[in-house]
Amino acid sequence: xxxxxxxxxxxxxxxxxxxxxxxxxxxxxxxxxxxxxxxxxxxxxxxxxxxxxxxxxxxxxxxxxxxxxxxxxxxxxxxxxxxxxxxxxxxxxxxxxxxxxxxxxxxxxxxxxxxxxxxxxxxxxxxxxxxxxxxxxxxxxxxxxxxxxxxxxxxxxxxxxxxxxxxxxxxxxxxxxxxxxxxxxxxxxxxxxxxxxxxxxxxxxxxxxxxxxxxxxxxxxxxxxxxxxxxxxxxxxxxxxxxxxxxxxxxxxxxxxxxxxxxxxxxxxxxxxxxxxxxxxxxxxxxxxxxxxxxxxxxxxxxxxxxxxxxxxxxxxxxxxxxxxxxxxxxxxxxxxxxxxxxxxxxxxxxxxxxxxxxxxxxxxxxxxxxxxxxxxxxxxxxxxxxxxxxxxxxxx
Amino acid sequence: xxxxxxxxxxxxxxxxxxxxxxxxxxxxxxxxxxxxxxxxxxxxxxxxxxxxxxxxxxxxxxxxxxxxxxxxxxxxxxxxxxxxxxxxxxxxxxxxxxxxxxxxxxxxxxxxxxxxxxxxxxxxxxxxxxxxxxxxxxxxxxxxxxxxxxxxxxxxxxxxxxxxxxxxxxxxxxxxxxxxxxxxxxxxxxxxxxxxxxxxxxxxxxxxxxxxxxxxxxxxxx
Numbered sequence: 001x002x003x004x005x006x007x008x009x010x011x012x013x014x015x016x017x018x019x020x021x022x023x024x025x026x027x028x029x030x031x032x033x034x035x036x037x038x039x040x041x042x043x044x045x046x047x048x049x050x051x052x053x054x055x056x057x058x059x060x061x062x063x064x065x066x067x068x069x070x071x072x073x074x075x076x077x078x079x080x081x082x083x084x085x086x087x088x089x090x091x092x093x094x095x096x097x098x099x100x101x102x103x104x105x106x107x108x109x110x111x112x113x114x115x116x117x118x119x120x121x122x123x124x125x126x127x128x129x130x131x132x133x134x135x136x137x138x139x140x141x142x143x144x145x146x147x148x149x150x151x152x153x154x155x156x157x158x159x160x161x162x163x164x165x166x167x168x169x170x171x172x173x174x175x176x177x178x179x180x181x182x183x184x185x186x187x188x189x190x191x192x193x194x195x196x197x198x199x200x201x202x203x204x205x206x207x208x209x210x211x212x213x214x215x216x217x218x219x220x221x222x223x224x225x226x227x228x229x230x231x232x233x234x235x236x237x238x239x240x241x242x243x244x245x246x247x248x249x250x251x252x253x254x255x256x257x258x259x260x261x262x263x264x265x266x267x268x269x270x271x272x273x274x275x276x277x278x279x280x281x282x283x284x285x286x287x288x289x290x291x292x293x294x295x296x297x298x299x300x301x302x303x304x305x306x307x308x309x310x311x312x313x314x315x316x317x318x319x320x321x322x323x324x325x326x327x328x329x330x331x332x333x334x335x336x337x338x339x340x341x342x343x344x345x346x347x348x349x350x351x352x353x354x355x356x357x358x359x360x361x362x363x364x365x366x367x368x369x370x371x372x373x374x375x376x377x378x379x380x381x382x383x384x385x386x387x388x389x390x391x392x393x394x395x396x397x
Numbered sequence: 398x399x400x401x402x403x404x405x406x407x408x409x410x411x412x413x414x415x416x417x418x419x420x421x422x423x424x425x426x427x428x429x430x431x432x433x434x435x436x437x438x439x440x441x442x443x444x445x446x447x448x449x450x451x452x453x454x455x456x457x458x459x460x461x462x463x464x465x466x467x468x469x470x471x472x473x474x475x476x477x478x479x480x481x482x483x484x485x486x487x488x489x490x491x492x493x494x495x496x497x498x499x500x501x502x503x504x505x506x507x508x509x510x511x512x513x514x515x516x517x518x519x520x521x522x523x524x525x526x527x528x529x530x531x532x533x534x535x536x537x538x539x540x541x542x543x544x545x546x547x548x549x550x551x552x553x554x555x556x557x558x559x560x561x562x563x564x565x566x567x568x569x570x571x572x573x574x575x576x577x578x579x580x581x582x583x584x585x586x587x588x589x590x591x592x593x594x595x596x597x598x599x600x601x602x603x604x605x606x607x608x609x610x611x612x613x614x615x616x617x618x619x
Contacts, residue, residue, distance in 0.1 A: 292478065295507070
């Protein structure tokens, strides 16, 4: 192209874009609405994924879990893990497996010795209480899952006994509360009591674990790797995606299916844009015919029409991203309550309120899709304008 | 630079269904550079096709067309476009102007395309020549028919082309306005010396031209 692009084409393109307002609004409107919708959809998808992760990790495991063979390792490891700047909170626990016995039976359980003031604030188990209250510190009171209470036919206030396989036990444990998360395995096997209620013998017979909560749960890998380097050999930090592979798969499926839907929706949008541009090219046949008669070459005509439409699409894409981003921010502020449709879903045991979130991919994907579709939608009509001769165009009009 | 035109056995045939229509039929002539020719003939006689062939807007079915040494029949579409850009000014019947560009911007177009610089003064002088110096920022729909054609004349002449082809520019105008357009074209022709072909079937206009090519059924009759 021999002509000075910036001086001539940009000048012409800007004039045509600003003065063919109906066409600019029609084409731009398609793109703005399409892109903003994609950003919102992507934000909602991310929000749903976040919500599932949050529901799964805040019930018990945290974003990462370190299993220790001996409770005596806890005092040395906790300060090491706290040094990592991305760690928001730690929940050290004692864990003992044994038989919980009541008046009407016995069930195998995992009994966790916890700091109630932290455990029941940070995790969501306390929000799922169906009876009683959470146990206070230093007390020999227990909170059990609904499956355990059913199996023992026990209620709050009943007294139970706990015995490990190695003969260490606790007697006179009072049920302070019963929780029900809806996750059968968890409700049937999990019980919590304050660490102060554990005897020294029981503490020695227990293993330990540390639930780690990160300040940026979406980017835990580097922080987890740094922590892992500080841990003794044989001890590992398992992140939520390693602990919950089914959730990872669900998130991936959710993301991919949303992308497929977005692509299909955008192909339809692109078809609409292309049609609109073709109609406007045909409406402007005489104008293009005159331009060709004045000496614009076929390639320059293709470039001119393409650039004109692509510029509109590009600006509309940016506007769509901004509007979509604002919509996500508003939706995130108020939250979208899906509780009605998630109450029986194990991945939404804590809350069904989704807060959409903007991510780099959430802006990049709709932006790229919009630009790609814009290129396609602008190219075909520009080929039509380039192919027709000046005589054809003047005669046709 | 004004250009001579040579046509040798030029034909242009269209096909309407299976029927061949010879819009221009074995047409030969030589037009001296710097002359002012009227191309006369009734509607359908081939005036527009002849002008389109000379302007490189259409390619001949047969024959040779030379404009200032440029062999148009041998050029591809891009070559013809560049030839028009640099050497031809065109004025059509009816809507000549780009509707979304102002008078100034319409006149500026050929200069932009030829890569001219600092042409504001040139356009201002041209606006003055066509007596529209105060209407540079108007859009075509804000002008009368005669004003539009004056702008079209200005746009055709602004880059001093070798040939100006005016295809019945006065067809939709009253006789006084038509005479004004012709006067303008003659005045600019005298100022620049460019070769002008003016298609018309108006006897009053034909009488004013120094040379006349008369067409009938695609052939030159005088």
